Amino acid sequence: MSKGHASPASEIRPLDKLSKELGLAARWKMPAIFLAVYENPLDGAKAVADLEARLTWQGQSITHITPDVDGKNNMIDEITRNNHWDQTVFFIMHLGRSTDENIYAMLNTHSDFFINNHIRVVYWLTKPDLIAYVQDSPDYWFFQHKLIEFSSTSGWEHVLPRIATHFSKNSSGIEESQAIVGEEPSLTQLLSADIRDDLEGLIKRSYLLIKLGIFYFRQKDYPRALQFLAKALEVAEIIEDEQFRLASQTAFALVQTELENYDDAVLIQKKIAAIIPETSDIWNNLASLYSTLFMLDESITAYKTALSISHGNPISWQGLGEVYLHHGQIKRSIEAFQKAVRVAPNFGYAWKGLGKAYSAAGDNPKAVECYEKSLEIDFRQADIWFEIGSITEDDMAQSALQRALGLDQNQANAWNLLGNIYYRSEKFNKAIKFYYKAIQLKKDFGWPYANMALIYTRQKKYKNAILLYIKSIDIFPDDQEKANILCKLGNTYRDSGKYGNAVSAYREAGNLSKNGNLLDKNLLIPGPFRDWGLTPAETDITPQESNPDSNPVEVPEPSTPVQIVAAAQIRKVNKNALLRKVLKKNKKAGKVDYWLDLGTFYVRKRMYELAEDAFLIAIELDPNNGWPYYNLALANTVNGLYRDAVPLYEKSIRLFDQGKDKALSWNQLGNVYRRLNEPSLAVAAFENARVLDPQKSPILSRARLSLMSNCYAK
Incomplete structure (x- = not known):
């Protein structure tokens, strides 16, 4: 879906936004630097008066500071003479009247002082003032100063x-x-x-x-x-x-x-092939462009080139850290982010990236330290408050989640986690209230349904619990999540006396589960669970072809193929077209394996449209290679497009030479037929797989016989 054009700040009630965020900064004792831009003196004076009235009503004190017109700037002196920074917002006014040619460069040097001392400042700027301010500002501050425009012109x-x-x-x-x-x-x-x-x-x-x-x-x-x-x-x-x-x-x-x-x-x-950029800024923008296009190797090269021109550029180190993190190279990512914050100690995005890297490495205490430093610089990062709420203990988590929701009320995940906190303290009515709020915001979010079901089970309201568990199972795309909920559903059936239903639920959970111990550990707590997800080592790209002997009996797939035909016809002119136009120019892009690797990577990231296009390009490069068809079928299977997967599996079977490869496709085809409620076709497919790959015969026979017994039991 196209992101479309963001609405200019002037269209979203700038005065309301500015007063709200200054109020939050005061309540949370956080620093803040706002750039308030107005069109003309009359509009500016009205905005200043209105904001001052609102902040005064909130109990805050306003101090106006105007640079002297004789070339002397005593802003810091005036601020340090104020003994009530925690209750004061400083309005810095009429900068254009200063005779100091370096006034804007000096203001930028004050930013560190304001951040380090938790000072809240509003610069009231005309359009020429803003242009001069930006001209003398380090690029990394662009992420952090909040622009509030009372002006509609471009400048x-x-x-x-x-x-x-x-x-x-x-x-x-x-x-x-x-x-x-x-x-x-x-x-x-x-x-x-x-x-x-x-x-x-x-x-x-x-x-x-x-x-x-x-x-x-x-x-x-x-x-x-x-x-x-x-x-x-x-x-x-x-x-x-x-x-x-x-x-x-x-x-x-x-x-x-x-x-x-x-x-x-x-x-x-095309331009880069003919002209070599000479400045680090161009290389940084180019690297950021490559990163947006998922051209990670090219992005790393561009950032390194920028650093060869300007080794102390914090934007380059921060960007390099982000790309390494996306690549799964956690140690290198941490090193790059550390260099960024060493060069620019108040670069909030770099601290945020360092926190993400430590979190990916499993070091949550260090991650929280870095997140808190990032929030000290820019408290308006709702996603970081949410992340802290996800990885800390309940008291700290509750405070962080409430702040995340104070910035953005529409975070379903945050409401669900708040519900979990109240569940653990056995305040079930409040927990249910928050779970309902999460569902209202995101109806296809499985965990609030499952977590409410857990409460109803404890309250012996089994009918309600069973309905909610079934609803969540239909929603969850991941087999591990489904398996956990099926076990809980089995427990609820057992407690309500429906032992046959309980056995069926346990059996299906066993078929889906990859880690029974994890299921046992999490049966009595609400989700999602903190120890689920990929480890850094698992984020490496591995082609499907390289491990054909892995257990072929199951692949993760959603339980209901929603809008199969419509979804199969979607061909948006977005990143898919980009893969063809841009990545095809990569030196490695002429090989089928390159596209298989890339497609597999996208499947793991659940970027199914990108995966599909990568596999289609592999088919174009070598129409007689069975693996692109197999991988494309697998992507469709994971995405619930079962009918579209059938002819692709059949095509791969015709193209494969080795029996074990054919068996792999037959087995997955059996899984698809089973999902399509075609038991006789599924049995035949499993039988073909068993004959072609005797080494897998015991596994495949069990799948075949289990399916047959289920069919005939009906």
């Missing part, structure tokens, strides 16, 4: 005088001549004097457009980002500098790719 008209030094004296003459014919002066005409007299300086100044585009990109205001980057592309065509053109195109493609538009990404691939 391009305020950028032009900053990049074209001859603009003011050159534009009047142009406008007079153009007034005769009634035309607006062109950008070429406005830049002509600088192109003639100071082209090199013009190129350097024009990078401000890219920086503003990336700033808005980090703020997730994609339409505004594209406005600045489109103007950068326009300037690039006029000044004809290849490096600036490449920088503009890379940044533009990065934003477009976030919106799932990939044509510009293909263009960048």
Whole structure:
């Protein structure tokens, strides 16, 4: 699904948002830096007065600070003279009146002081003030300062005088001549004097457009980002500098790719082959683009190239850590994030990444330390509060989850975990209330149903519990989860005296379970369980073909094939098309194994559309190879598209040479037929598999006989 364009901040009641978040920062004793941008002095004065009234009503004190106009800036002195930082919000005003040329660079150096001392600041900025602030700001702060716009214009008209030094004296003459014919002066005409007299300086100044585009990109205001980057592309065509053109195109493609538009990404691939970027910023944006496209090896190379140009760039180290983490290289990921926070101790995203890496390594105490440091820098990260709530003990978890919900009430997982906390304290009515809230937000979320069923079982309301367990089993896509709930369902049947139903539930759970000990341990607690999930070692890409002798009897699959035909017809022009256009240019992409590996990786990540397209490309490369058909069938099976899987398994059987490979497909075909309620076809498929692979005969015979006994028992 396309992400679409994010709504500009001005459309979501900026005053409400600003007052709410400052209120949360005060209540949670967190620092905050807001950039409040207004259109004109009248609008700015009204916004200041309205916000001050709201904060005063909340019990906070407001202190106005204006830089001196004689070149002296005593903001820090005024702040340090205030003895009530925990009750005060500082409004820094009228920055444009300062005669200090370095006022904005100085403000950026104050950011660390504000964060380290838990100070809450609102910079009230005009559009020219914001542009000057961004121009002098380190890129890693773009993630962390919160922009609240009371303005609806892009600000391009305020950028032009900053990049074209001859603009003011050159534009009047142009406008007079153009007034005769009634035309607006062109950008070429406005830049002509600088192109003639100071082209090199013009190129350097024009990078401000890219920086503003990336700033808005980090703020997730994609339409505004594209406005600045489109103007950068326009300037690039006029000044004809290849490096600036490449920088503009890379940044533009990065934003477009976030919106799932990939044509510009293909263009960048072609450009890089001809032009080598010379700055770390371009390499960083290129690496981020590659990462968005799942081109992880290329992303690592690009980040390393950026670091070879600027070894102390925290954006490069943070990005490299993210890619290593996505690649499952946990140790390298931790090292990269540590270097990022060493260079920039208040880089919140790097602390967040380090926390994720420690969590992936199983070191939850260190993960929590890093998460808390990230939240000290930017408390508005609901996902991090939720993560802390997921991995800590109940008291700390409850506080973290409540803060996550204070930022975003629509997190079904957080409501479910809060319900679990109340379940463990045997406050069942409150627990049920939170489980219902989770279900209201996400009706296809299995755990709240199962957790309520657990409560009803304890209360001996067996009929309610059974219905909820069955509902959750239909929802869960993972066999391990299904097996656990089936065991609980079996217990409920047993306690209610329905022993035949209990035996059937236990039997099905045994068929699905991969780890009986885990089931026993988790039967009496609500889920999800903290010790489930992939270990770092399991995130490595392994082709399905490399281990054909693994137990072929079962694969994880959902219990009901929902909208089989409709789902099979979905062919969105999104990342699937991207795989063909971009990844196909990779040097390794001419080999079938490359696409089998990639498709298997996507299946494990449950990115089924991407997996399907990867396997289809493998089929295009070698139509006579059975493994792409088998893997594509397997992806369809995992995704519940059983009817679509049948002809693919049959095709793989015809193409395979070895009996054990054919047996593998016959066995999976038997599983599919069983899911489609075709018992006679399933029995025949299992029998074919048994004949072709005698080594698996005992396993397959048990599956066949179990199926036959179930059929005839009806």
